[in-house]
Amino acid sequence: MRILWRLAATGLIVAGPAVLALALALTAGLWAGTTHAGCAPGVARIPDRLTATTADGVRVELDRRQLSHAATIVRTAAATEDVGRDGVLVALMAALTESRLRMLANTTAWPQSAGFPHDGDGADHDSLGLFQMRPLAGWGSVAQLMDPGYQAAAFFGGPDGPNHGSPPGLLDIPGWRDMPKGAAAQTVEVSAHPDRYAAYEPVAESILTALTEPTLSKDATPSNRDSSADGGSGLVFPLPEGSWRRTSGFGHRYHPKYHTWLLHAGTDYAAPAGTPVLALADGVVTDKSWNDRSGNLLVLDHQIDGQQVSTAYAHLLDGSLTVAEGDRVATGQQIAAVGTTGASTGPHLHFEVHPGGFYHPIDPEPWLAGHHLTHRQHAAPAACTPGDTP
Incomplete structure (x- = not known):
């Protein structure tokens, strides 16, 4: 998957609609707000x-x-x-x-x-x-x-x-x-x-x-999950409550970096650089890579409502990725932090949902609305709230 993503990012893949969707899947957000590099992470728990x-x-x-x-x-x-x-x-x-x-x-x-x-x-x-x-x-x-x-x-x-x-x-x-x-x-x-x-x-x-947010090793058993065994309820929104602002939705749009119309295969949420990025559900890290378009990228595979669902998290902050390919993660676990790497105009999380595997992106917003979501509390100070989105 990593090689395919790098080819997609450089425009070298020409294939059917499914692969084209993959090639265009991770595009930049439109938010051009201030980078709040001074925002520090908040404490989620204190281990023994x-x-x-x-x-x-x-x-x-x-x-x-x-x-x-x-x-x-x-x-x-x-x-x-x-x-x-x-x-x-x-x-x-x-x-x-x-x-x-x-x-x-x-x-x-x-x-x-x-x-x-x-x-x-x-x-x-x-x-x-x-x-x-x-x-x-x-x-x-x-x-x-x-x-x-x-x-x-x-x-x-x-x-x-x-x-x-x-x-x-x-x-x-x-x-x-x-x-x-x-x-x-x-x-x-x-x-x-x-x-x-x-x-x-x-x-x-x-x-x-x-x-x-403690990181689970490959052999660890998730212990802080909020959902049932099939992941059908209690999913966690990928950003802490109160930390983000929606800036761009799913669909074709004029890309601010590449100056052409491309499929925006996810939703963008502007948030201060360093804001924790959380795993939507229990799952396995299937891709941890970098390319010119998505910057730092993580892809997770989950079983939700008895179906395989892949989620993608892009433009992640350099040095913030806390998991490796093959690691098991728990619902709500911090996996990285918001950044502005790749083809991005400001700090934000680009988030995708792919039911059936990582070649079938859908609009994340109605899918999320159809599932019970837990919103983790945001611990950053008020000074770290992003400004208005143009």
């Missing part, structure tokens, strides 16, 4: 434990308390404009390196810190908390720095941060998005060991995936 491995092969085991602190960082990012997914990862890498995601008191330097909720006693100069921030460096008072939410807000900084740029948080660092994430963490932490942070990037990725 998580095991991950650093870039240099060290096994890291985290419990629910540590993951709860990670969730605080993610939630703080979601309420802070312009942090985005990359900023969350930088913060998680910093907190993992500095404290292993523990709120550390420091009774040697600050005896009063023992009077606040904490996960252990540190002894690094006068440092405190998740990010090992120092009151004497101006990060805040002992009481403030023993609050995980305050520490996360101070780390992100920005115009609404508690320190107003002094000391600078991540958003106060010019060009931080262009830096390697480990280097970006160092610009805030100013550590004597600047090379430590990079090793924790894969652990941070695992944490963020687990908090936003």
